[in-house]
Amino acid sequence: MMKRRASKASRDLARQRFRGLLQHIILVFFSLIALFPIVLILMNSFKLKKYIFAAPFALPNAKTFSLIGYDTVLQRSNLIVNFGNSIIVTVASLFLILLFGSMAAFALSGYKFRGNAFLGFYLSIGIMIPIRLGTVSILKLMASLGLVNTLTGLILIYIAQGLPLTIFILTSFMSQIPDELKDAGRIDGASEYRIYALVLPLVRPALGAIGIFTMIPIWNDLWFPLIVAPSAKTATITLGVQQFLGQYVSDWNAVLSALVLAMVPVLLLYLVFSRQMIRSVTAGAIKT
Secondary structure, eight states, X not given: OHHHHHHHHHHHHHHHHHHHHHHHHHHHHHHHHHHHHHHHHHHHTTBOHHXXXXXXXXXXXXXXXXXXXXXXXXXXXXXXXXXXXXXXXXXXXXXXXXXXXXXXXXXXXXXXXXXXXXXXXXXXXXXXXXXXXXXXXXXXXXHHTTOTTOHHHHHHHHHHHHXXXXXXXXXHHXXXXXXXXXXXXXXXXXXXXXXXXXXXXXXXXXXXXXXXXXXXXXXXXOXXXXXXXXXXXXXXXXXXXXXGOOSSOOOHHHHXXXXXXXXXXXXXXXXXXXXXHHHHHHHTTOOO
């Protein structure tokens, strides 16, 4: 009897180890798929142009190594201006999206009034309807307001683009916060703004995840900067890269170098907020 139990226990342990090994193999496989284009761009940004196409998968060596792409980007482009515009637009949009979205989510989750569910549904419609479908109307609106070729116009568009998902996610998280906590603050004489400030840290994982999901599309967007703010003074980093791409001739060294520089802020933000994003994704799967 003891031998059977020991044999069963050993088989169960072997199965668990096999499952764990299989899961790690799958995760490593998908990680390699995700990292492959990034590594490929990084490697080829340090090569001479002819070796980018002759040996794209080879590491740079003494014969193929070159910094001509980075030199071209720094000397022939408005990289500093483009980076500054992207940072201003992304940071301002992200801050206002999280501020207005968290306030709206706090109201929808904490206050019961007629039309509460309909208002939440109406705000969530924006998740299902791509904002690019309204490009012509948006451009006419920006022109009538005098916001064409301004960073303010881009910020307003990105706020409208990011609010629906932000409100939808934060409403779900704030609904899980006990009403007793808010009522205790009201009994102590705290204002609604003070209660909102006390609730906000409790949904920090959701804020971190929304920050990543919202920041990346804004930073990488080419559509609205090209249509609404295409001038040299308001061009973002993604629009600045396009100057090295032509119909007949393309400077691939400069393109790859500019893409590497454009990826740095996104990777840094992910490294900073990755733990918050993981906590947000797994929060609903673990009950305490």
